[in-house]
């Protein structure tokens with residue numbers, strides 16, 4: 052694309068640029084961003100010019116469950132990507148624990164086709180661990196990485212020789228017991244389960260540990276020299292929320308005790324770590340089953356950025372940290388031209404009103420899963436617009 056090609060969606064105003072807020076003009080030349088000074092003309096098909104807003108690089112979520120196919124009653128890539136747009140997220144990586152499971156080349160192809168047809172943001176697929184190294188080789192062409200669940204720990208040899216990204220759910224089954232009692236899973240699924248599982252990956256070259264929920268886990272990941280991500284729910288909520296909200300706050304790994312939550316947040320603030328939602332929608336009737344039977348997981352795409360912006364507004368973390376954790380570092384991990392508002396990157400950005408405060412009312416969500424452990428909480432930061440590759444996909448409650 053030359054800089055003479057016409058501009059699709061532009062923005063004029065305050066942008067987040069190289070660690071700080073500055074006045075500028077964003078232009079999209081085809082799918083590519085051009086950043087110019089504040090006086091440059093915004094001669095675009097659509098030019099967003101709204102005082103009081105800030106343009107951030109679009110968020111990148113490396114851990115979501117868009118479900119689809121035979122799990123479409125929980126979510127599908129269309130509703131899941133609408134939730135992403137509402138949350139200022141421009142790219143997601145989708146997990147393979149679906150029906151059918153994405154652990155064969157055929158099923159991976161089905162998954163990628165479905166994502167291609169229904170996604171409104173950039174959607175990437177992880178592959179599950181297949182039966183043989185030959186399949187790993189085939190699948191690595193279509194997948195952004197492989198996802199290892201606890202039930203895969205005894206077939207890690209299949210991944211030998213694969214040099215790409217391996218994302219691991221670290222919960223060692225020997226240290227995990229289910230408690231029927233809301234509030235107690237923080238302990239029955241032992242905090243030790245995380246470091247014990249991580250130890251199994253010592254000989255791997257490149258591993259990323261996802262939804263690390265304990266200080267024990269963070270220390271082990273760092274000790275092994277691997278990257279990790281934390282979720283907004285583990286940073287902000289505790290097992291007392293599980294005790295009160297029961298299934299609507301049931302998740303794996305579980306919400307932890309207050310001391311561990313506070314230490315996790317402290318470690319996260321000191322470190323270069325990623326935030327990912329583990330957006331894991333289930334149908335409401337499934338979440339209304341008795342506590343021991345209801346499935347773990349809840350939606351997160353529509354509350355993640357506002358929950359981080361709330362920490363920013365409270366003075367707990369800088370805006371730079373928000374952008375680094377939920378845009379720049381995850382983009383780098385997946386090797387995407389996202390995460391920075393700089394000329395030459397993809398023209399995917401989100402416009403937020405940092406001074407707007409709203410109450411989480413999950414029945415208003417775009418995801419099919421209209422419940423949340425954040426229900427009733429007041430969060431700062433409203434997503435006004437989300438632009439993906441130069442195209443405006445969301446603006447003020449409407450999707451395009």
Ligand code: DOR
Pocket residue numbers: 116148220301302303304331332346347348349
């Ligand atoms: O709470 C969870 N829900 N943890 C997982 O690891 C899976 C996820 C899901 O797919 O629902």
Ligand code: ZN
Pocket residue numbers: 114115116146329331
């Ligand atoms: Zn997950």
